[in-house]
Amino acid sequence: MKKFLIAVSVFSLFAACSPSSQQNENKEQGQPSVIKIDGSSTVYPVSEAVAEDYNKVKPDVKVTIGISGTGGGFKKFINKEIDIADASRPIKTVEAHKCDSLGIKYIEVPFAYDGIAIVVNPKNTWVDKITTDELKTIWDASSQGKIMTWNQVRKSWPNKPLKLFAPSTDNGTFDYFTEAINGKAQQSRGDYTASATPNMLVQGIANDENALGYFGLAYYSNNKDKLKLIPVVNSKDSANATAILPSAETVENGTYKPLSRVLFVYVNTDAYARPEVKDFLTFYLQDVPKIISDVGYFPLQNDLYPIVTKRLQDGTTGSIYTNGSEQGTTLEGLLNPSAAQK
Secondary structure: OOOOOOOOOOOOOOOOOOHHHHHHHHHHHOOOEEEEEEEOOOOHHHHHHHHHHHHHHOOOEEEEEOOOHHHHHHHHHHOOOOOEEEEOOOOOHHHHHHHHHOOOOEEEEEEEEEEEEEEEOOOOOOOOOEEHHHHHHHHOHHHOOOOOEHHHOOOOOOOOEOEEEEEOOOOHHHHHHHHHHHOOOOOOOOOOEEEOOHHHHHHHHHOOOOEEEEEEHHHHHOOOOOOEEOOEEOOOOHHHOOEEOOOHHHHHOOOOOOOEEEEEEEEEHHHHOOHHHHHHHHHHHHHHHHHHHHHOOEEOOOOHHHHHHHHHHHOOOEOOOOOOOOOOOOHHHHHOHHHHOO
16 A cells, blocks of 8 residues: 655745746746645645656656645635645635635635544543533633633543644644634634644654543544544534444444534646646546555545536636635535436
C-alpha cells in the first residue's frame, strides 16, 4: 500500500503578482508552468499526494502548495495570489460576497469526506467515549478559565488538569467544529494551545497524558501509535445514544454526526481557463478515489464523482451551500437529490 507522509513543510509561493501574469512571464522565459495552491492543512496531504502523482505524468508543470488554513487560503484566493484554494469547509457567505464584489468567479469542487477526530493521550485510561454535550462543556466560550479539570466535565473522571489542543482560528476545522459543537462558528474558548499545523497538535497531545484535542482524521491515521481516538455520542440523538468512531461507513452515511464533513478545492475560473489548471483538476478528480483512503480520508459515493466532474467541466460557478454551512445538509442531497430521497 502506498503510504503518504504528512509533512509540515510548506512550498514557497511566488508573491507580488497574480498567478496569470506569472504564467505569462514563465512562458516568455521558457520556464515550467506553475499552479499555485494554498489553504487547509486538512486538505494539504491530499493535494500534496495528487501533485506528486501528477508530476510523474506532467513533469513540466510545477504545483506549489502552502498551508495557511482554510480562511487564510480564501484570503489569498480573494486577493488573486493563488489559483486553487484547499478548504475543509464551504466558502463562507462573507467570502463569497467579497468574490462577487471583485468579479471573482469560482468553481466549487467537493472531492472527499473527513471525520473530525477527537483524540487524547494513550495514557488516558478514563475516557472511553465522550458526548457532544461534554465537548460543548469543554470548548464553549463560557468555559474559558472555568472548566479546567477533567472531573468538571464528568464527575467520574479524575481531578486532573484539562490540557486542550486545537487548530487556530483561521483554520476550517476550527470553524466547522465550533459550529457543529458550540452552535456558532468561531465561538470558542481561547485558553488552549492552538496551531495551524496539525502535526504540532499531535506532538503536544502525545507529550501530555492530560491532553485532549481535535483535527482532521488523516493526522490521527498517520499517528495511531501516539494518540487514542475517542468515539463520540451525539447528545441530540436520544433514540440512539451510541458511541461512534469515524470510519468510511459512519462518515459517509452520516452516523458520525455532527463531525462528518466534506473536503473541497475551489478554483478561480480565470485560472481554470488555463489548460494546465484544467488538466490538473481533471487529474485530481480521477486520482483522489484511488489514493484518498491511504491519505486517511474517505471517497465520495461512486455516483457523485461524475456529477462533480460534470460541474467542473461545465464551469458551474458558485457554491451549493446557500448559507455557507454544511449543517443540516448532505452532499448527496445537494448534488443528487433524487437519489438521496430513495
